[in-house]
Amino acid sequence: MFNEYLSVKWYGVEDMNLLYFASEVICTWIEYIRLYSPRTPESQIHPRKQEWVTSIDETADPDPVSGVQPTTRRLVDKSDTSKVDLAAIESSPAEYEQWEEMQPGFMDADYVEIVLHEGGCLYIPIGWWHNVRGLRTGISVNFQWGERTCENRMCQN
Incomplete structure (x- = not known):
């Protein structure tokens, strides 16, 4: 089933942050993950x-x-990456109006939060935007299947 995959190793420091999307499995140290549904409009994610x-x-x-x-x-x-700087938003939450002006709608986008612990794995389906932040220095391994083409945020393998 998963004949072709790309294995990505992340050597992350604490608080490393990135908002992107792909179909993958994350095997990790302790990480905080936000998942944004494929139903979230592109106008809120700002790819x-x-x-x-x-x-x-x-x-x-x-x-x-x-x-x-x-x-x-x-x-x-x-x-497959967003213009939104989630680390900056999280470090200055009192500036809601400024962030809303820079990335309209993002502050109101629905998401699911997960904390993935040592040895944990998470499958992220195609089309789900996700933000991953390391809560400790560590190594994560991501497996991405197939060749991705992204058009109008709908990825195809």
Whole structure:
């Protein structure tokens, strides 16, 4: 059934935070997880789009005069991550109006909270946005099945 999967190891420090979505199983140390239903409108989650990323071109030779390594730009699909900075929101909850102005509707999005303890596993179905925050320094292993394509927040394997 799960012939093809991607195993991702997270070496996380306490309070590491990211809001994204994928179909996966998380096996972990102690982590706080928020799950947002696929029914949550995109207008509340604020997914990123494609973004330009600049990186050093390691295949090219450095400039002979300056010794500077050339860079390359490429367009990266970031639609599986949100623009929302949940760590900033949690550290300044009194600024509700400011967050609501920056990410309209997110503060009112429904979610389910889970604390996953050592050795615990959680299956997250396709389409569920989730925020994971390490409550202790540790290692997590995520397994993601199949190749994902995300269009209008509906992922397909």
